[in-house]
Amino acid sequence: MAYELYYWDGIQGRGEFVRLALEEAGAEYIDIVRLSGRGRGTGAMLAIMQSGNEAYIPFAPPFLKDGDLIIPHVANILLYLGPKLGLAPDDEGLRYVVNGLQLTITDFVAEVHDTHHPIAMSLYYEDQKEEAKARSASFIKERIPKFLSYFERVLQQNPKGSQYIAGNALTYVDLSLFQIIEGLIYAFPKAMSRYSSKYPLLAALHDSVEQRPNIARYLKSDRRLAFNTEGIFRHYPELDVEAS
Numbered sequence: 001m002a003y004e005l006y007y008w009d010g011i012q013g014r015g016e017f018v019r020l021a022l023e024e025a026g027a028e029y030i031d032i033v034r035l036s037g038r039g040r041g042t043g044a045m046l047a048i049m050q051s052g053n054e055a056y057i058p059f060a061p062p063f064l065k066d067g068d069l070i071i072p073h074v075a076n077i078l079l080y081l082g083p084k085l086g087l088a089p090d091d092e093g094l095r096y097v098v099n100g101l102q103l104t105i106t107d108f109v110a111e112v113h114d115t116h117h118p119i120a121m122s123l124y125y126e127d128q129k130e131e132a133k134a135r136s137a138s139f140i141k142e143r144i145p146k147f148l149s150y151f152e153r154v155l156q157q158n159p160k161g162s163q164y165i166a167g168n169a170l171t172y173v174d175l176s177l178f179q180i181i182e183g184l185i186y187a188f189p190k191a192m193s194r195y196s197s198k199y200p201l202l203a204a205l206h207d208s209v210e211q212r213p214n215i216a217r218y219l220k221s222d223r224r225l226a227f228n229t230e231g232i233f234r235h236y237p238e239l240d241v242e243a244s
């Protein structure tokens with residue numbers, strides 16, 4: 001039976017980390033909201049989240065439905081899918097290392113979100129522009145370097161070689177790191193302009209993921225939405241400055 005992915009329509013958002021894994025593996029899945037049309041699909045998603053009868057309803061999308069099982073949270077979905085899709089290490093201990101890396105990505109994504117919504121999710125960006133500017137400045141100066149240096153170091157110190165973040169084969173974390181780099185380049189092109197010389201291993205990982213046949217096909221397809229200013233990664237020129 002095909003996996004069902006539930007996520008907001010019209011944006012890559014957090015759903016994209018799951019899509020990349022499903023696409024790389026060539027898994028059968030239905031992007032429910034997108035394929036059913038905005039009104040109907042979103043209605044079906046909200047019906048699950050607001051159900052008064054269903055046990056273990058998710059708090060927020062993305063969530064994955066596999067038969068009767070509903071799994072929320074990107075890192076949790078990938079922990080579940082990884083072994084089934086051949087995108088997790090065989091070694092049990094290393095699976096938790098990979099999960100830890102993915103949870104670090106979850107933390108980073110929350111910080112990316114806060115660059116344009118530092119005060120409240122319920123307010124428009126336009127209502128928190130000044131705060132967003134201050135938040136983005138520190139994000140560019142301190143947080144991008146801290147997170148990217150960390151991932152660069154993990155790549156460098158991988159005992160199995162620096163081609164992948166963990167072990168000697170591709171995992172879902174490699175795909176997520178590709179998405180992180182893509183998103184940052186879209187949102188902060190000035191800040192990221194010299195990223196490949198600062199983080200050469202991450203840059204090489206990004207390029208190798210981009211060239212994988214299933215990923216390359218997906219990126220060219222209409223299933224891959226363009227980044228826009230409704231998603232997690234948003235490009236507001238006024239928030240982007242050169243990195244020091």
Ligand SMILES: N[C@@H](CCC(=O)N[C@@H](CS)C(=O)NCC(=O)O)C(=O)O
Nearest residue numbers: 013014060061062072073074075106
């Ligand atoms: N930790 C969750 C975060 C989920 C999340 O924040 N989803 C957003 C969309 S990207 C949402 O709809 N949030 C609603 C809310 O927090 O009220 C994950 O990684 O999946």
